[in-house]
Amino acid sequence: MGALTKPIILLVVIYLLLKFVVPNVPGSAPLPSSLIFLYLMLTMAGIVIYYTMSGESKDAFWGPIQRFLTGENIGALQTARYGVLILFPLLVGWQTYGSTAVSDAPPAENRTIHPAPPGEYTGLSNPVSKTPENIMQGKGFYAAFCSPCHGGNFDGKGPAARGFNPPPANFSDPTTIAMLQESYLFWRIKKGGVGLPIEGMPWKSAMPRWEVELPDEWIWKIILGEYDGAHQSPRTWE
Amino acid sequence: MRQRRAIRAVAGATFVVLLAASLPGWAQESVAVRAMMTKEPIPLDDPNAAAWTSAPQAQFPLSPQVHWQNRIQEVTVKDVKVRALNDGQRVAVLLEYTDPTEDPADAAALEFMVGDKKAHFAHGQPMAQVQGGPVNIWFWRNKDGKGVDMSAMGFGTLKAQTHQDVTAKGAYANGTWKVVFSRAMATEHPDEDMQLKPGEFINIAFAVWDGRKDGAGDLVEKGSQKAVSSWWYFRAEAPPDYSGYIYAALATGVALAFQFVLIRKLRKGHSA
Numbered sequence: 001m002g003a004l005t006k007p008i009i010l011l012v013v014i015y016l017l018l019k020f021v022v023p024n025v026p027g028s029a030p031l032p033s034s035l036i037f038l039y040l041m042l043t044m045a046g047i048v049i050y051y052t053m054s055g056e057s058k059d060a061f062w063g064p065i066q067r068f069l070t071g072e073n074i075g076a077l078q079t080a081r082y083g084v085l086i087l088f089p090l091l092v093g094w095q096t097y098g099s100t101a102v103s104d105a106p107p108a109e110n111r112t113i114h115p116a117p118p119g120e121y122t123g124l125s126n127p128v129s130k131t132p133e134n135i136m137q138g139k140g141f142y143a144a145f146c147s148p149c150h151g152g153n154f155d156g157k158g159p160a161a162r163g164f165n166p167p168p169a170n171f172s173d174p175t176t177i178a179m180l181q182e183s184y185l186f187w188r189i190k191k192g193g194v195g196l197p198i199e200g201m202p203w204k205s206a207m208p209r210w211e212v213e214l215p216d217e218w219i220w221k222i223i224l225g226e227y228d229g230a231h232q233s234p235r236t237w238e
Numbered sequence: 239m240r241q242r243r244a245i246r247a248v249a250g251a252t253f254v255v256l257l258a259a260s261l262p263g264w265a266q267e268s269v270a271v272r273a274m275m276t277k278e279p280i281p282l283d284d285p286n287a288a289a290w291t292s293a294p295q296a297q298f299p300l301s302p303q304v305h306w307q308n309r310i311q312e313v314t315v316k317d318v319k320v321r322a323l324n325d326g327q328r329v330a331v332l333l334e335y336t337d338p339t340e341d342p343a344d345a346a347a348l349e350f351m352v353g354d355k356k357a358h359f360a361h362g363q364p365m366a367q368v369q370g371g372p373v374n375i376w377f378w379r380n381k382d383g384k385g386v387d388m389s390a391m392g393f394g395t396l397k398a399q400t401h402q403d404v405t406a407k408g409a410y411a412n413g414t415w416k417v418v419f420s421r422a423m424a425t426e427h428p429d430e431d432m433q434l435k436p437g438e439f440i441n442i443a444f445a446v447w448d449g450r451k452d453g454a455g456d457l458v459e460k461g462s463q464k465a466v467s468s469w470w471y472f473r474a475e476a477p478p479d480y481s482g483y484i485y486a487a488l489a490t491g492v493a494l495a496f497q498f499v500l501i502r503k504l505r506k507g508h509s510a
Contacts, residue, residue: 069504070501070504070505071501072505085497088497089497090490092490092493093486093493094486095489096488096489096490097482097486100481100482101481101482102437102476102479102481102482106270106471107439148302148304149301149304160301160304160311160312162300162301162316163299163300163465163466164468165269165468165469166468193358194364194365194366195366196365196366196367197367197368202358202365203356203357204359204468204469206304206305206360207305208304212307213307
């Protein structure tokens with residue numbers, strides 16, 4: 001095996017790992033390309049340090065690179081050499097354009113979908129008991145006040161939803177009410193979009209401030225109806 | 239030996255391609271109105287002028303206003319199509335939407351955030367944990383035949399400004415309204431009016447009222463009972479900037495020169 005084969009295989013394997021394997025590890029997420037690039041650069045630096053530790057390995061590592069670059073006795077690789085010599089400056093130019101050209105994209109928005117509630121809304125327990133009558137009443141209130149946006153099927157696809165950005169929450173999605181406590185929902189329904197902290201971008205939310213129109217008891221009943229209708233359970237303290 | 243080298247070359251080329259693919263990609267197109275720069279006179283009072291076709295069309299969905307009472311469950315107009323132009327001094331925005339009937343009370347409005355403070359899209363409603371700013375609203379109604387420059391900071395605070403800077407003109411044909419709003423890009427009232435600087439994104443929202451009446455002769459859509467959009471972006475495009483290409487050409491030249499010097503030096507080292 002030539003001295004260059006191993007490093008190249010190593011870089012390709014690490015790239016494939018970061019790009020396709022890591023995102024599929026449970027609890028992980030796709031890595032941003034800038035991070036992958038950074039890891040590959042670190043690997044490359046490690047390889048160079050490793051091969052320059054002894055004079056022998058250094059020659060074995062740099063020798064083929066030097067021969068390739070100077071084009072001496074490389075035969076059929078001459079075409080690849082010209083390719084690299086043309087591609088490299090173009091890549092540098094492309095990267096420079098990407099980082100200096102005036103951005104055409106609107107400002108990036110990092111909105112926190114479920115920001116922390118104010119202290120007084122953590123750990124409240126639902127004062128309304130979970131009886132079939134209360135759930136049914138809650139579903140009735142939901143149909144009247146919530147379903148126009150959050151949908152009759154609790155899927156966030158109500159007839160009034162289409163124009164709103166961010167879209168109304170989809171309660172049947174396991175990442176919404178299933179991972180929240182009842183007291184969190186009480187806060188969000190009572191104080192509405194305008195009650196969000198700055199990281200929740202309250203200026204964009206269409207959610208009404210229901211405390212102006214509904215008594216607390218109705219809100220607690222709506223919460224019962226929502227969980228039941230969306231086939232989810234509230235998160236509790238284990 | 240030769241075969242081994244060929245394998246190396248293929249592996250190397252694969253790596254370059256994979257590396258290039260992992261580099262940060264191109265900016266994504268997002269939901270914004272782009273007011274294209276033009277040297278021609280802007281058709282301020284002609285919604286049907288040919289010049290409008292030179293501006294790209296953006297489309298935004300509308301919802302019934304549900305945030306505040308009196309809300310409404312259903313509205314006539316479901317989308318607005320928007321084009322815009324600027325000549326460096328003035329900006330004009332063309333709204334286009336489908337409305338089956340022409341009514342005197344048909345109306346449309348643009349809303350902008352003013353200054354650096356964020357404002358809630360529902361007339362700058364007060365926010366519990368964020369100090370909000372005012373909104374600037376440009377309002378047009380068919381029977382008035384003009385634009386009204388307004389300010390609001392919360393429902394119930396909407397009022398016409400003492401200085402009126404906005405023009406508006408509507409044209410109805412074939413079930414479609416086309417309404418042109420225009421104003422100077424900058425005004426002398428930055429506390430009340432949105433200010434437009436070329437190349438800068440600002441926030442914009444839309445509202446439409448279908449002025450039809452119900453069986454009892456009452457307006458169905460009026461006041462807060464209207465079709466609304468969320469906040470989107472608006473930008474007056476600056477004259478084209480080619481500096482990115484110049485820098486790229488320079489960088490390519492430097493990289494070429496680097497290669498040239500490097501190979502020369504390597505060759506000298508070999509023969510020595």
